[in-house]
Amino acid sequence: EAGVVQSPRYKIIEKKQPVAFWCNPISGHNTLYWYLQNLGQGPELLIRYENEEAVDDSQLPKDRFSAERLKGVDSTLKIQPAELGDSAVYLCASSRGTPDTEAFFGQGTRLTVV
Amino acid sequence: GEDVEQSLFLSVREGDSSVINCTYTDSSSTYLYWYKQEPGAGLQLLTYIFSNMDMKQDQRLTVLLNKKDKHLSLRIADTQTGDSAIYFCAESYSSASKIIFGSGTRLSIRP
Numbered sequence: 001e002a003g004v005v006q007s008p009r010y011k012i013i014e015k016k017q018p019v020a021f022w023c024n025p026i027s028g029h030n031t032l033y034w035y036l037q038n039l040g041q042g043p044e045l046l047i048r049y050e051n052e053e054a055v056d057d058s059q060l061p062k063d064r065f066s067a068e069r070l071k072g073v074d075s076t077l078k079i080q081p082a083e084l085g086d087s088a089v090y091l092c093a094s095s096r097g098t099p100d101t102e103a104f105f106g107q108g109t110r111l112t113v114v
Numbered sequence: 115g116e117d118v119e120q121s122l123f124l125s126v127r128e129g130d131s132s133v134i135n136c137t138y139t140d141s142s143s144t145y146l147y148w149y150k151q152e153p154g155a156g157l158q159l160l161t162y163i164f165s166n167m168d169m170k171q172d173q174r175l176t177v178l179l180n181k182k183d184k185h186l187s188l189r190i191a192d193t194q195t196g197d198s199a200i201y202f203c204a205e206s207y208s209s210a211s212k213i214i215f216g217s218g219t220r221l222s223i224r225p
Contacts, residue, residue, distance in 0.1 A: 040218075
């Protein structure tokens with residue numbers, strides 16, 4: 001079974017430019033999460049989807065961040081425009097969404113804004 | 115509020131036991147987790163414990179939960195060089211809700 005796939009693995013952009021990250025969850029997983037991990041810290045939830053519905057986006061900075069999961073499978077996370085402080089690792093995770101199931105994490109996209 | 119605290123570093127000798135400690139604040143947490151993160155890799159769930167349990171053992175790993183003190187620990191027996199990683203303590207209300215992570219404890223192994 002393939003795990004959670006994220007791309008790209010690394011991205012370097014200049015500030016004020018847009019950037020997008022892509023996530024393909026494990027097949028059959030209804031719940032999808034985007035987490036932000038700053039250097040030396042634990043991940044923090046940005047947004048959680050149940051199928052195509054965003055059920056928790058309270059921590060997503062909506063002035064510059066957006067996310068979508070149009071068909072309830074793949075998801076994209078976009079930043080426009082990027083700021084220096086957005087440099088971090090962006091992790092995607094998925095789970096079946098039923099009780100007592102594990103969330104599986106992808107390897108993440110490391111974003112560097114210069 | 116929700117908060118998870120853990121020490122930043124731990125150094126142990128190879129073959130000894132490692133004990134990583136964590137405290138959390140949300141008494142409504144149902145699931146308490148230990149994740150492992152190796153350099154350049156994603157998070158790997160090592161083990162989890164339900165809040166109505168005191169202890170869980172899985173091969174070299176032992177999780178102890180003191181719900182009264184909101185204290186969670188992970189013991190790794192016979193620590194090996196492959197155990198070098200950052201270990202994150204985490205909590206959630208349900209398995210599908212958001213997971214609140216600590217800042218991670220970096221475990222290093224001395225020969």
